[in-house]
Amino acid sequence: xxxxxxxxxxQSVESKWYQYWLDEKFFEADPSSSKxxxxxxxxxxxxxxxxxxxxxxxxxxxxxxxxxxxxxxxEVLWLPGTDHAGIATQVMVEKSIRKEGLTxxxxxxxxxxxxxxxxxxxxxxIIINQLKKLGASCDWSRERFxxxxxxxxxxxxxxxxxxxxxxxxRGKRMVNWCPASLTALSDEEVIMTPQKSFLWYFxxxxxxxxxxxxxxxxxxxxxxxxxxxxxVNPKDPRYGHLIGKHVIRPLPAENQARIPIVADExxxxxxxxGVLKVTPAHDKADFEIGxxxxxxxxxxxxxDGTTNELAGRDLAGLDRFKARERAVELLREIGVLEKxxxxxxxxxxxxxxxxxxxxRLSEQWFLKYPEVxxxxxxxxxxxxxxxxxxxxxxxxxxxxxxxDWCISRQLWWGHQIPVWYHNETGEIHCDIDPPEHPECxxxxxxVLDTWFSSWLWPFATMGWTGDATLDADNPSLQTFYxxxxxxxxxxxxxxxxxxxxxxxxxxxxDLPFRNVYYTGIIRDKQGRKMSKTLGNSPDPxxxxxxxxxxxxxxxxxxxxxxxxxxxxxxxxxxxxxxxxNKLWNxxxxxxxxxxMQEGEIDPMRLTTDDKWILIRLHTAISEVNQxxxxxxxxxxxxxxxxxxxxxxxxxxxxxxxAALQGADPALQANTLALMDFILSNTLRLFHPFLPFITEELxxxxxxxxxxxxxxxxxxxxxxxxxxxxxxxFLEHYGLDACYAEFVESKYELxxxxxxLRGEFNIPSKQKIPYVLQPSExxxxxxxxxxxxxxxxxxxxxxxxxxxxxxxxAVPSQLGTLFLPxxxxxxxxxxxxxxxxxxxxxxxxxxxxxxxLANSGFVDRAPAEVVQEHRQxxxxxxxxxxxxxxxxxxxxxxxx
RNA sequence: GCGCGGUUAGCUCAGUGGUAGAGCACCACACUGACACUGUGGGGGUCACUGGUUCGAACCCAGUAUCGCGCACCA
Numbered sequence: 001x002x003x004x005x006x007x008x009x010x011q012s013v014e015s016k017w018y019q020y021w022l023d024e025k026f027f028e029a030d031p032s033s034s035k036x037x038x039x040x041x042x043x044x045x046x047x048x049x050x051x052x053x054x055x056x057x058x059x060x061x062x063x064x065x066x067x068x069x070x071x072x073x074x075e076v077l078w079l080p081g082t083d084h085a086g087i088a089t090q091v092m093v094e095k096s097i098r099k100e101g102l103t104x105x106x107x108x109x110x111x112x113x114x115x116x117x118x119x120x121x122x123x124x125x126i127i128i129n130q131l132k133k134l135g136a137s138c139d140w141s142r143e144r145f146x147x148x149x150x151x152x153x154x155x156x157x158x159x160x161x162x163x164x165x166x167x168x169x170r171g172k173r174m175v176n177w178c179p180a181s182l183t184a185l186s187d188e189e190v191i192m193t194p195q196k197s198f199l200w201y202f203x204x205x206x207x208x209x210x211x212x213x214x215x216x217x218x219x220x221x222x223x224x225x226x227x228x229x230x231x232v233n234p235k236d237p238r239y240g241h242l243i244g245k246h247v248i249r250p251l252p253a254e255n256q257a258r259i260p261i262v263a264d265e266x267x268x269x270x271x272x273x274g275v276l277k278v279t280p281a282h283d284k285a286d287f288e289i290g291x292x293x294x295x296x297x298x299x300x301x302x303x304d305g306t307t308n309e310l311a312g313r314d315l316a317g318l319d320r321f322k323a324r325e326r327a328v329e330l331l332r333e334i335g336v337l338e339k340x341x342x343x344x345x346x347x348x349x350x351x352x353x354x355x356x357x358x359x360r361l362s363e364q365w366f367l368k369y370p371e372v373x374x375x376x377x378x379x380x381x382x383x384x385x386x387x388x389x390x391x392x393x394x395x396x397x398x399x400x401x402x403x404d405w406c407i408s409r410q411l412w413w414g415h416q417i418p419v420w421y422h423n424e425t426g427e428i429h430c431d432i433d434p435p436e437h438p439e440c441x442x443x444x445x446x447v448l449d450t451w452f453s454s455w456l457w458p459f460a461t462m463g464w465t466g467d468a469t470l471d472a473d474n475p476s477l478q479t480f481y482x483x484x485x486x487x488x489x490x491x492x493x494x495x496x497x498x499x500x501x502x503x504x505x506x507x508x509x510d511l512p513f514r515n516v517y518y519t520g521i522i523r524d525k526q527g528r529k530m531s532k533t534l535g536n537s538p539d540p541x542x543x544x545x546x547x548x549x550x551x552x553x554x555x556x557x558x559x560x561x562x563x564x565x566x567x568x569x570x571x572x573x574x575x576x577x578x579x580x581n582k583l584w585n586x587x588x589x590x591x592x593x594x595x596m597q598e599g600e601i602d603p604m605r606l607t608t609d610d611k612w613i614l615i616r617l618h619t620a621i622s623e624v625n626q627x628x629x630x631x632x633x634x635x636x637x638x639x640x641x642x643x644x645x646x647x648x649x650x651x652x653x654x655x656x657x658a659a660l661q662g663a664d665p666a667l668q669a670n671t672l673a674l675m676d677f678i679l680s681n682t683l684r685l686f687h688p689f690l691p692f693i694t695e696e697l698x699x700x701x702x703x704x705x706x707x708x709x710x711x712x713x714x715x716x717x718x719x720x721x722x723x724x725x726x727x728x729f730l731e732h733y734g735l736d737a738c739y740a741e742f743v744e745s746k747y748e749l750x751x752x753x754x755x756l757r758g759e760f761n762i763p764s765k766q767k768i769p770y771v772l773q774p775s776e777x778x779x780x781x782x783x784x785x786x787x788x789x790x791x792x793x794x795x796x797x798x799x800x801x802x803x804x805x806x807x808x809a810v811p812s813q814l815g816t817l818f819l820p821x822x823x824x825x826x827x828x829x830x831x832x833x834x835x836x837x838x839x840x841x842x843x844x845x846x847x848x849x850x851x852l853a854n855s856g857f858v859d860r861a862p863a864e865v866v867q868e869h870r871q872x873x874x875x876x877x878x879x880x881x882x883x884x885x886x887x888x889x890x891x892x893x894x895x
Numbered sequence: 896g897c898g899c900g901g902u903u904a905g906c907u908c909a910g911u912g913g914u915a916g917a918g919c920a921c922c923a924c925a926c927u928g929a930c931a932c933u934g935u936g937g938g939g940g941u942c943a944c945u946g947g948u949u950c951g952a953a954c955c956c957a958g959u960a961u962c963g964c965g966c967a968c969c970a
Contacts, residue, residue: 007932192966199970218970231970268969276970285968345970359968390899394965397898401966490965521964547932558918559908564900565963567907571919578932589929638909638917653929751936758936763924791927791935844914851913856950865913865951872914 004591004700008584010548014692018132026070026717027137029077031475038074039480040066041458041513042138043488043496047082047145048089048123051130053522053530053568054489056540057560060553061517062487063136064633067688069484070137071721077480078137079461081144082124086450087181087352090413093119109412116413130541135549135691137717144461146453147415154460155453156418156432158507161466163419163430167368168407174287175406177360179305179320180353183410184364186449187403188494190348190357199272199343200328202336204230207246207258214239214247214261215338217272219345220282221331222323224251225311226300227259229278231289234263236274250336251327252312262293284359297361305358320358365408365417365446371505372402378501378511387517387631388563391490398494405499407449414447455499458483458512466507477508486513489521517631520565530568543573550690551576557689558637562630579641580693583686586649587697590675593660593668596702601677603733605670607659607781612743613652614725615735616643617678622724624685637689644682651747652678658784676701681722691717745813746782750789752810756819757790759833760808760826767793773801774815806830806890811882827890834887841880848873 021027029039040062045055066078093116094104104112124145131138144151162168175184199217206212216230227249232239239261246258266289267276280290281299290297300311307323309316314330315323331337348357376399378384379392386392408417420429420441429435434443456464462476471477482504488497497516504512522530530537543552555572606614620643627636659671680703687694698704698716725735753770762768770792772778778786778797787795801818803809806827809818848869851857858866 004929006930216970220970266968271969278970283968283970285970288968393899397966551932564908569907569919571907574932575918578930581932582930585930585933587929592929634909642917649930650934654934754935755937758924761924766925767927847914851951854950857913858950860950861913868913 004584004588006585006588008548008581008693010550010580010692011545013696014133014135014544014549017692017695018135020695021137021715021717022140024715025141026715027078027139028141029139029476029480030075031077031479033075033479035073035075037077037479037484038066038069038072039077039079039483040485040487041079041461041483042081043486043492044081044083044144044146044454044457045127046085046088047120047127048085048092049082049127051127051134051540052537053540053556054519055127055131056134056552057519057522057556057566058487058489059131059134059136060556061519061633062485063134063553063691064557064688065485065487066137067691067717068628068721070717071684071687071719073720075479076137077139077142077476079142079144079480080128080131080136080138080140081457081461082127082146083450083454084120084145084147084414086409086411086414086447087183089116089120090411091181091352093413104412112412133541133544133549135553137691142461146450146457150463151453151456151460152415153432154456154464154466155415155448157466158456158503159418159448159452160430160432161507162367162370165370167370168365169368170363170365172361172363173366173406174284174359174361175364176348176350176357177303177362178350178353178355178357179303180350180355181411182303184360184362184406184408185350185357186406186451189351191351192346193349194344195347197343197345197347198340200331200340201273201338202250202331203338204247204250204336206242206261207248209245212242214242214275215273216275216277218277219343220279220324221327222307222311222315222320223279223282223300224249224277224327224331225255225315226279226281226298227277228280228290228296228298229260229262229293231262231264231267231276231278231293232274233265233267233269236267236269238274250334251315251330253314253330253334254312260293260295262289262295264289264292281361282359287359287361299361301358301360303360305355364406367405367407367452369402369405369499369502371502372399374505375399375498375501378505384501384511384513385515387515390563391493391516391518394490395493395498398498405449407452408444408446409449410445411447414450415453417444417446417448419444451495451499454496455503456507458500458504459508464507481508481512482510483513484515486516487519488516490518491521493518515631518563520560520563522566522568538568538570543570547573547577548580548692550580550693554579554637554689557633558641560634562632562634579645580690582645582649583682583690583693583697586644586653587679587701589653590672590679591701593672593675596676599669599673601673601733602666602670605667606674606733607667607671608739608743608746609652609655609785610671610674611733611735611739613648613674613678614733615737615740616647616652617681618725618730618735619643620647621681621685621722625724633689640682640685640689644686648678648682654789655785658781658788661788662781662784676703679703683716684719684722687716687719746786747789749812749814749817750786752812753790753792753817753819756808756810756817760819760821760829762819767791769793769796769820771796771798771801771803771818771820772815773798773818776814778814808833809886811879816882831887831890834883834890838880838883838887841876841883845873845876845880848876 042062043058062078066076069076097115159168176187176190178185197219199219200221201215201217203213203215206214230247232243242261243263245261247261249257249259266285267274278286278289278295280287280295280297298310300307301320302308305320307315307318307320311323315326318326328337349355350357379386379395418430418432420435420443423440423442429441435441459477459481462481463474464477465471500512504510540552552573554576559572560566620639623639624636627639656671659667679701683694683698695716704714770790772795774797783795783797803818807818807820808830809816852869852873
């Protein structure tokens, strides 16, 4: 092995190993393997997207799961790919051609789609490369794209099948219309956003009784020309007598029509004036009222949100918001505007285009979801597990109120609907293949919602054909479907997760994944969502360049608890970097002691510290394994961090210097062998989190070839995952808990000794003598470790030590430790320290005494808890007594 | 309106019935042959509030406040 540089330099290391992994095909899944299968499909990012912190969180978790599964001996498939992202991509390309002064209509469908494909080829690979930089261990040989030929075929096959089952139908319905993208949207793509607006009150005259006026409150006065009725609640005593009469609609001024007053249960008596203007063309609820009362529908808007001639000469041709202002002016001019009051209401916005959607009546394709019942049940009954499980409730609620899905989009980029209309008869041809004599048919121009392709992702990516016999012979589907885990954000639980579940049951007859892990949302330090416009979204690639991918992964995982949003702070990445450096240097320290040890660890030569660190490792492994079971990755990282830094580096490595610097070569060798054991376990435990540095050290330390049996291997990624020690192991190495207790008390003594040094302002570099009055016999080895840990010049053991008056001392399990100050004794300082100490101890004693004085506690608490409290009390009392005596002695001596 | 989260040290958060924790920040000391991307020691908390259950509550229950999110046709 070569000597390691002083600080870890991730840049060259990372690219070197990633290339090695690719060359060796470690990430490629073999469906014919005899190992048990483990699979994850990546939530496909937008093909032209860039890696952001959300991707980092999401994909790091997937990578951790995949790498851990490989070490567990599974055949792992992590299937990557990208999504064509219909609206997002089309909008992007439209924007780019607009710079040349062109619209997509100038180009025409075919030429425009060519442009989009060009764009895809140019930008499509970026995010994939970024994932590689992060260390993602995807099987790149299986990369898929939702518009691949095979994949598209799956989409069409599904459409045809559902159409033939009668679950897909076409109809004229109220849909969410995006006036910017000029397409229909699903309910899920509409974000309800609070808007500060006004509630305008205007009055209308009753036609049959001109002296009577009714006042209506509205937020959309521009739609008045589209009103075809006004409605009141039949139970409303104010208006009951007017039902069936008519009012004069004030706009358009040149066409003040008479519209009926209808009664409808839907009207809220409390709201506004209790009178609703009914605009069936521009409001979902109004449309329903219109249907119930057979009202005329007047559509006053163009698809792009401007008003048309039906809005009347004063309003026509305006943008809808301009028209609103103008309508208010007109009402005022006519003299029917009574008042306006500020009002906050929620308005639906297009998720992509960020403009207010319009409810609009149009001809669209809809899907009545298949397998709702089975999909609903599998989560409710726990066949599929959600982490955290509270999302199951959200899922349950949505599934209980499921609405048909509007799947057609008036876009060009996407899967065109496989439906042709006969030019003369109007007959419908729905099939994967076009009809014969295509010249007699016209294909439906619409494409499918992007999610109508991504809902097939778990099996369409694995070569699904829909033919039961063929699929049964497909090893990928057989080995890797259902997939094991899905890792995604809760924001797409309806868009994607729920729909995949239904598709899984409908087309594969089985659920698509067994567990779903929902990540939190990454926010900035102030808790704001990360967004381009705020500029608060750090570029992960820059962070990787600066700190290393492992550091980014570690920092992210350490601050990402299950189920909560993550407040991202670059400090976390810095912490990750520092940790990698610590790991690096701990291995470097081991390496400086010489090469791998030939012999096995000799149980007879284990020191108490050795046994302690083995027990701590055992605990760490158990905790990490538990954390994995619970999908609590931050707990796993915290445990590993604590074990490695606080326990191994701070205590074990320091105390092992006694053995390493000692005169016993056999003990030295044994210590080194033990270090190798600990380090090889540690590196493996860290590997899923820190793949690059652990691989580098694995090879650098010689573990890749020199370790016996299944611990070695060409890559740490295929080394066996550490198991918590079994009984035989514990017995073989004599790992009794009493050793841990002893070592803990030794370290406690050290801590007190160091504290004394601090209290008396003795610089930590100054080597000073300590005196120990032991309460039990300590071996030379123990005394050596104490001396080293205390950084003592020497440690004198004197059973009947007579300390000079005022010598600071602390009592401990192992004896009393004195800090002789030789002429520097400051009695007042020691008094001060003791008084402070007394106060502290007294408080603790009182606390425990109070508890033990409570007969309820003593009688009813479990015996072991009471016993533990008694022990604690006696410990504190001892300290109290010691401090009191010391103080008395000082006071009596009269300084 | 309904539902779901959060409220613990200056900051960000762990902690789910038995001695209040971590990282960062802060103070002091030390560039000691693994590591200054470091080490050692230290200060710092009515666990949002009010009640209840319990021998015992940060933790369980009820309610309040506050912040955030989701769902819902209130114009």
